[in-house]
Amino acid sequence: MRTTDVRVTADWLGLRESADAAARSEALVDSLVALMGRQRKTSVEDTRPDGCGAPAPSPQALVIHDLGCGSGSMARWLAPRLPGPQRWILHDRDPALLAVAEVDPPRVAADGSWVTVETRRGDVTRLSSRSLTGASLMAASALLDMFTGEDVDRVVESCVRAGCPALLTLSVTGHVRFTPADSLDARLERAFNGHQRRTVAGRTLLGPGAVAVVARVFRGHGWGVHVANSAWHLDASNPALTREWLCGWAGAAVEQRPELAARAHDWLARRTADVDAILSVTVEHVDLLVVPPTSAGEL
Numbered sequence: 421m422r423t424t425d426v427r428v429t430a431d432w433l434g435l436r437e438s439a440d441a442a443a444r445s446e447a448l449v450d451s452l453v454a455l456m457g458r459q460r461k462t463s464v465e466d467t468r469p470d471g472c473g474a475p476a477p478s479p480q481a482l483v484i485h486d487l488g489c490g491s492g493s494m495a496r497w498l499a500p501r502l503p504g505p506q507r508w509i510l511h512d513r514d515p516a517l518l519a520v521a522e523v524d525p526p527r528v529a530a531d532g533s534w535v536t537v538e539t540r541r542g543d544v545t546r547l548s549s550r551s552l553t554g555a556s557l558m559a560a561s562a563l564l565d566m567f568t569g570e571d572v573d574r575v576v577e578s579c580v581r582a583g584c585p586a587l588l589t590l591s592v593t594g595h596v597r598f599t600p601a602d603s604l605d606a607r608l609e610r611a612f613n614g615h616q617r618r619t620v621a622g623r624t625l626l627g628p629g630a631v632a633v634v635a636r637v638f639r640g641h642g643w644g645v646h647v648a649n650s651a652w653h654l655d656a657s658n659p660a661l662t663r664e665w666l667c668g669w670a671g672a673a674v675e676q677r678p679e680l681a682a683r684a685h686d687w688l689a690r691r692t693a694d695v696d697a698i699l700s701v702t703v704e705h706v707d708l709l710v711v712p713p714t715s716a717g718e719l
Contacts, residue, residue: 430520433491435661440561441497444589445648448709449501452587453530455715456482456556460504481505481536482556487544487575488512488563492521494589495537498559499526505533511544545571552582562590562705564630565616568623572630576637579710586638586710590650592616594628595704596669604680604687611673611680618676631706642713652703659695665703666691 482504486494489510499506506529510521518539525537544560545567552558558579567575579586594613598605616627626633635645654662670688674681691699 428490428514428517430491430517432664433493433517433520435664437491437493437496439652439654439658439661440493440590443650443652443705444497444561445650445707446501448587448646448648448707449498451646452557452585452709453502455585455711456502456504459715481507483507483509483554484557484559485509485511485552485555487547487558487560488566489521489539490514490517490561492524492526492537494559494561495521496524496526498587499529499535501530503529503531503533505529506535508535508537510537510539511542511547512539513541513543515541545574547575547578549578549581552578552584555582555584557584558582558586560586560588562592564588564591564634565625565627567626567630567634569626569633572626572633572637576634576641580638580641580643580712583712585712585715586708588634588708588710590705590707591631591634592628593631593704593706597702597704598691599700600698602687602690604683607677607680608670608673608684608687611677612669615672615676631708634708634710638710644711644713644715646709646711648707648709650705650707652705653700654703655700656696662695662699662701663692665701666695 482502484495484498484506486492486508489495489512492510495508495510499508506526508526510518512518512521518541522537522539526535529535544563564572594609594616596605596609613628617625617629619625631647635647638645654665656662666688670684674684
């Protein structure tokens, strides 16, 4: 799934799945469902035989490509919100995560229609221009920050060639709010964001800048881009996730700025001690719904 040597684990993805589900924009999904409904109606009308009372053809299955699917949480969240039969194609480079996705797939669509899942192992940044041919939707979650500018160009080109909308959720913005605040918060945030933009094996990641780049490239093709906030809210209601996120966030910051190690150690001790009492964290993300030029005016 990832474009560097970074690996995520099924345990981490399982820990964050409920927070992801709570954060993603339902409004963008409603817009997507409405758009697909209009497209499906037009398709049925175009193929209906002449004559009064002729039966409408059965709806074709939606073909949804989930890029960097991880353990399959995006499919489990989105499939029950989309009506009609669906064929999900889950892409990831990690066979262990694909195995998890295979054993826990979405079961039915919003209207009770069937849903099938298949997995494909590979680097999603290397999709060919034909990879999404016939797709009804391209989806991804928590992936864009690990792209380079060249990755964005290739993935956007594949989507544009396919002519399908894209729902891209939970992209980090680089902004985190802690309550109560601490004097070290801002320095650690800057260090973490620097880590997100690091260069690995000659490849410079976009990190928090990815959303703006993706939006600009799609708009350059004349596509419509719709943005919604999808922040995580971490507190004592999910202490395991909050503590794990704190450790990972501070660890990445120290990896980027080793001189912060001693102060970050003390900061982390204070923060984790407060998880069960007073600490709350808002981790800003945004979701994007991207639609072709022919549909841009319909939302």
